[in-house]
Amino acid sequence: MAEAEAFPETPDRDGAFPRLSDDQIDTLSKHGERRRTEAGEVLYREGDPAYDFVVVLEGKVAAVQDFGEEEERTIVVHGPGRFLGELNLLTGQAAFLTAVVREPGEVLVVPVQDLRHLVARDSALGDLILRAFLARRTILIGLGTGFRIVGSRYSPDTRRLREFAARNRLPHRWIDVEQDAEAEALLHALHVKPEDTPVVVMRDRVLRNPTNAELARAVGLRAPSTDDSLSDLVVVGSGPAGLAAAVYGASDGLSTLALDAVATGGQAETTSRIENYLGFPSGISGLELAERATIQARKFGARISVPAEATSLREDAGHWVVGLGDGQALRSRTVVIATGAHYRRPAVPRLDEFEGTSVYYAATQVEAVMCDGAPVAVVGAGNSAGQAAVFLGKSAARVHLLVRGDDLAGRMSRYLVDQVERHPRVEVRLHTEVRELVGEGGALEALVVEDNRSGERSRLDARALFIFIGADPCTGWLGSELTLDARGFVLTGPEAVAGGRMLETSRPGVLAVGDVRSGSIKRVTAAVGEGAIAVRLAYDHLEGRVEPAHLPSPAPGLSPHS
16 A cells, blocks of 8 residues: 555646546557556657557556656656557657656557547547647646757747747747856756857757757657658648648548648737637637647648748649758649738837847747736737737736727727726827837847827837737748739739639639738638638649549548538
8 A cells, every 4th residue: 555655646637637438448459459567667768759659557657757867757647547648649749758657557558550540530539638638738838848948038049949849839948048047057067158059958969059940850840751742732831721721631531731831820829819719709829729720630631741931832744843941842733822921020220139039029928938027018909919918918017009090999809909908907009109129139128109199209118029010921932923912912713813713823723821812801710711611622623633533532521512
């Protein structure tokens, strides 16, 4: 009894550590192998590029961070009926924890490929495992497990790495060389000079100022296929529209590859809470929506590659070739353009000097930590600006919402206007524009703002500036391949070519969806709908060009002809 009490099982928390039923274990047993375990046995290690799905039948198994090191800590202890692993088991990322047998017994080991098939076929089992894995990833991120990013808060490269890790939901911890007492000792032990930061510290290696692609490879994020295979559908961009196209394309049986230069989710992923999305009455964060959609697309067989930046599009022998920044070329029968838009930069002196350290174009948890307890300013009058102001109001000492017009209701949803106006830490300043940035060394101290009616200027304390003043399309990589409107957005339908259908561009087999499309409705729901419709049109294109033997059998209930 004393031995059992030495390793108490961790209680369930928000569905993160559920227990499988006997029937579910029997189902898994048909695809796995039972084997005995010994105390101290390691089932898989932190950093392993792949591992199997493990169910504890007897005994106890712990998930441990920094196993064998001085700072080793146990994250969770699983008993009989519980299963190991987290989201990386489904996404193919490297393991962030080590699984160690604490009490001898028996486990059931199921190959991960078989698990993916079971998750797709058995909805009850799949939902249970998926909910647990999502909850566990959230717990790991909150605990600061995973790799460490060591760098200055004033370094643009530190910010870049932190943003990449946060947007891809990679468990990590940031160690600020400016303020963290641990930083100096850690850098000394790693033989790294402060001026050589940022570095990424993993269990078995140190990456010195890695690119996003290098960090992605180190943690096991998937890279595009390097073979010469021909896809049915390549989706360029993975915001809500692109992810919807990936989900419906893969579920309809099309060989589908989705790409994104930074992370899945697009600009919606940086939204703290989407409150007017159908079916989520209490709202959902853009990050959670993107994560769930990404897993859903992979469940149906879509390949998702991040980071992978599209740099060109051309036609070759009746197929489309998407060129990537690393020199690769991906061939496909159809292409969906979902590259979205990026926020505009105001014409303010010294803006370049503060970008990446004090001036931001998104308001996520990363930025909220950077300006905790400090005054900040948000520029804009649309939903993105309002959502950012409300979100930052949770941690900032004061949020100044700067609007150059005379009200908020013209561009902001009514529910959001109400939240902004009621928030005790948000101050709305109408008829106000930023004229100067004040500060040194990339650290913003204040803004000089002007009343655009009276011309009167004043100083406004702010340690960070968030800008949401409209967007320009991400279409530079297309060259002259497609017809664009005067502002650079992709024309579709009759505006692109006589007799063209909605979402069809000026070139056959290429469709455009979401914010990159001329005349699109800037709503998540609309983007998702366009992504789904694009698959129907891509399917029709394939049906007219490909021999019948190649055509997929649509998934039940998802027929493009229904």
